[in-house]
Amino acid sequence: xxxxxxxxxxxxxxxxxxxxxxxxxxxxxxxxxxxxxxxxxxxxxxxxxxxxxxxxxxxxxxxxxxxxxxxxxxxxxxxxxxxxxxxxxxxxxxxxxxxxxxxxxxxxxxxxxxxxxxxxxxxxxxxxxxxxxxxxxxxxxxxxxxxxxxxxxxxxxxxxxxxxxxxxxxxxxxxxxxxxxxxxxxxxxxxxxxxxxxxxxxxxxxxxxxxxxxxxxxxxxxxxxxxxxxxxxxxxxxxxxxxxxxxxxxxxxxxxxxxxxxxxxxxxxxxxxxxxxxxxxxxxxxxxxxxxxxxxxxxxxxxxxxxxxxxxxx
Amino acid sequence: xxxxxxxxxxxxxxxxxxxxxxxxxxxxxxxxxxxxxxxxxxxxxxxxxxxxxxxxxxxxxxxxxxxxxxxxxxxxxxxxxxxxxxxxxxxxxxxxxxxxxxxxxxxxxxxxxxxxxxxxxxxxxxxxxxxxxxxxxxxxxxxxxxxxxxxxxxxxxxxxxxxxxxxxxxxxxxxxxxxxxxxxxxxxxxxxxxxxxxxxxxxxxxxxxxxxxxxxxxxxxxxxxxxxxxxxxxxxxxxxxxxxxxxxxxxxxxxxxxxxxxxxxxxxxxxxxxxxxxxxxxxxxxxxxxxxxxxxxxxxxxxxxxxxxxxxxx
Numbered sequence: 001x002x003x004x005x006x007x008x009x010x011x012x013x014x015x016x017x018x019x020x021x022x023x024x025x026x027x028x029x030x031x032x033x034x035x036x037x038x039x040x041x042x043x044x045x046x047x048x049x050x051x052x053x054x055x056x057x058x059x060x061x062x063x064x065x066x067x068x069x070x071x072x073x074x075x076x077x078x079x080x081x082x083x084x085x086x087x088x089x090x091x092x093x094x095x096x097x098x099x100x101x102x103x104x105x106x107x108x109x110x111x112x113x114x115x116x117x118x119x120x121x122x123x124x125x126x127x128x129x130x131x132x133x134x135x136x137x138x139x140x141x142x143x144x145x146x147x148x149x150x151x152x153x154x155x156x157x158x159x160x161x162x163x164x165x166x167x168x169x170x171x172x173x174x175x176x177x178x179x180x181x182x183x184x185x186x187x188x189x190x191x192x193x194x195x196x197x198x199x200x201x202x203x204x205x206x207x208x209x210x211x212x213x214x215x216x217x218x219x220x221x222x223x224x225x226x227x228x229x230x231x232x233x234x235x236x237x238x239x240x241x242x243x244x245x246x247x248x249x250x251x252x253x254x255x256x257x258x259x260x261x262x263x264x265x266x267x268x269x270x271x272x273x274x275x276x277x278x279x280x281x282x283x284x285x286x287x288x289x290x291x292x293x294x295x296x297x298x299x300x301x302x303x304x305x306x307x308x309x310x311x312x313x314x
Numbered sequence: 315x316x317x318x319x320x321x322x323x324x325x326x327x328x329x330x331x332x333x334x335x336x337x338x339x340x341x342x343x344x345x346x347x348x349x350x351x352x353x354x355x356x357x358x359x360x361x362x363x364x365x366x367x368x369x370x371x372x373x374x375x376x377x378x379x380x381x382x383x384x385x386x387x388x389x390x391x392x393x394x395x396x397x398x399x400x401x402x403x404x405x406x407x408x409x410x411x412x413x414x415x416x417x418x419x420x421x422x423x424x425x426x427x428x429x430x431x432x433x434x435x436x437x438x439x440x441x442x443x444x445x446x447x448x449x450x451x452x453x454x455x456x457x458x459x460x461x462x463x464x465x466x467x468x469x470x471x472x473x474x475x476x477x478x479x480x481x482x483x484x485x486x487x488x489x490x491x492x493x494x495x496x497x498x499x500x501x502x503x504x505x506x507x508x509x510x511x512x513x514x515x516x517x518x519x520x521x522x523x524x525x526x527x528x529x530x531x532x533x534x535x536x537x538x539x540x541x542x543x544x545x546x547x548x549x550x551x552x553x554x555x556x557x558x559x560x561x562x563x564x565x566x567x568x569x570x571x572x573x574x575x576x577x578x579x580x581x582x583x584x585x586x587x588x589x590x591x592x593x594x595x596x597x598x599x600x601x602x603x604x605x606x607x608x609x610x611x612x613x614x615x616x617x618x619x620x621x622x623x624x625x626x627x628x
Contacts, residue, residue: 107384175489
């Protein structure tokens with residue numbers, strides 16, 4: 001199933017089920033995605049029973065599938081990304097035997113075609129292409145195997161980042177506030193079966209195509225996460241219950257053969273330049289720039305739809 | 315005005331206005347505190363017009379005044395607290411010319427008399443007595459002076475912390491996930507005028523009495539914040555809009571004369587012991603322990619009510 005949220009003037013929008021061909025939709029029997037994940041045992045069969053998609057879908061009318069969430073936890077599960085970011089920030093390797101994860105702002109996820117506002121180009125505006133999952137209520141202390149059963153939906157995310165602020169905030173140990181404004185979500189939240197065997201071991205094993213101002217920038221595959229989403233969810237739930245609708249991100253999709261496949265964020269390319277050429281030369285984004293992200297699923301189609309945005313001065 | 319939230323079986327509860335004597339209440343004209351701060355210009359006069367408080371208040375039926383929030387940002391604005399915590403964690407001083415702040419979990423605030431569950435005593439269970447504010451919608455880029463006008467309510471918070479997990483998480487630079495499970499809130503969210511001249515320069519200038527298992531542990535005054543709440547709000551809003559209902563905390567209330575007034579968290583006392591005696595000797599909390607926190611307002615009364623909780627094994 002592919003779920004989306006139509007703007008209707010409310011903060012949470014109106015949940016719809018998208019037709020298999022992606023061109024039509026039906027209203028869901030529950031009003032919002034948040035309500036659906038709060039009672040997935042009832043919502044899922046009711047959604048699966050829908051076979052008639054009477055309305056034509058205009059993707060420009062879509063909000064994020066979950067326009068706001070009670071919690072957003074973003075991992076950093078790709079080792080090659082972490083290695084390159086340490087070059088960018090001139091930091092020592094992070095020594096930990098656990099998943100890396102930060103708590104991000106969740107009161108807004110931009111819709112897939114929304115303009116995204118930032119205060120200043122000098123802040124080092126960057127995109128980060130990611131996959132994520134939405135869980136239902138997860139009790140404190142679950143195992144990764146138990147957490148797997150709570151993964152209800154998969155999403156595709158652009159985790160906007162302000163690089164000039166990121167290093168100084170990391171050095172405080174308090175994590176990021178200013179460096180991590182709200183993220184964007186691709187149009188469709190999908191059930192794992194939509195990926196076929198592209199969903200394996202708690203990982204989204206498909207390519208993420210990233211284009212910056214019309215040029216291919218990256219096509220990394222989601223598979224090589226050091227921890228699967230079920231392990232990230234169990235890590236998050238060690239000392240807390242996770243509210244239904246919690247969103248958990250993979251961190252920037254990155255592959256060890258980054259020189260071949262490219263990157264899902266600018267900072268990583270700058271890290272490669274530092275390694276190869278001694279200095280970064282690719283600038284961060286300018287107002288008016290566009291970035292487009294497309295997961296390439298089974299049959300070559302984009303299971304999450306297209307996430308394409310322009311940045312503007314706020 | 316003092317606002318509180320009665321449990322009614324819903325996640326957000328039912329907003330009430332508490333009588334001046336604290337013993338009675340009236341239902342608010344809007345259902346929830348979240349709705350009130352989303353339209354404060356309408357809600358505040360309607361609340362102020364209430365003069366009849368027909369029902370007797372049973373504080374044990376109260377949820378947190380805001381039982382869940384779209385955002386919880388906690389500062390660390392007391393210099394003496396920061397200094398002592400560096401002793402506890404054997405860390406270098408944090409060098410920054412900006413407020414320290416982390417993004418915390420906001421999907422639940424425990425009510426004032428709820429038992430609070432943790433997985434394991436070995437995690438170093440600690441309380442942190444704080445003050446906080448609730449803002450209405452704050453646009454990105456406001457000045458501290460502009461942010462002051464968005465502070466609608468003041469609250470008193472216990473920011474539960476798991477110290478054994480805090481140091482390792484800080485060292486990653488990603489901030490805290492496991493070390494900072496949900497917080498608790500005292501019964502009443504109050505408008506700043508309730509504090510009289512105890513509300514000065516964006517600071518809650520009253521004592522916070524903290525008792526652990528019936529013994530006075532601290533009575534620090536809220537005044538010496540290095541940054542006022544208006545400055546914390548402007549810091550948070552530098553690169554994002556703040557959703558109405560965002561809660562911003564002061565960090566652990568702490569005074570430079572901590573040997574006289576005591577502390578608002580155990581870790582700080584352990585820091586003093588490290589300085590004075592070379593090693594910490596006060597243990598963290600055990601299951602069954604109780605902590606009680608009372609702000610001492612004008613006339614000696616507790617403007618936020620009493621926050622008193624027991625910790626239990628989850």
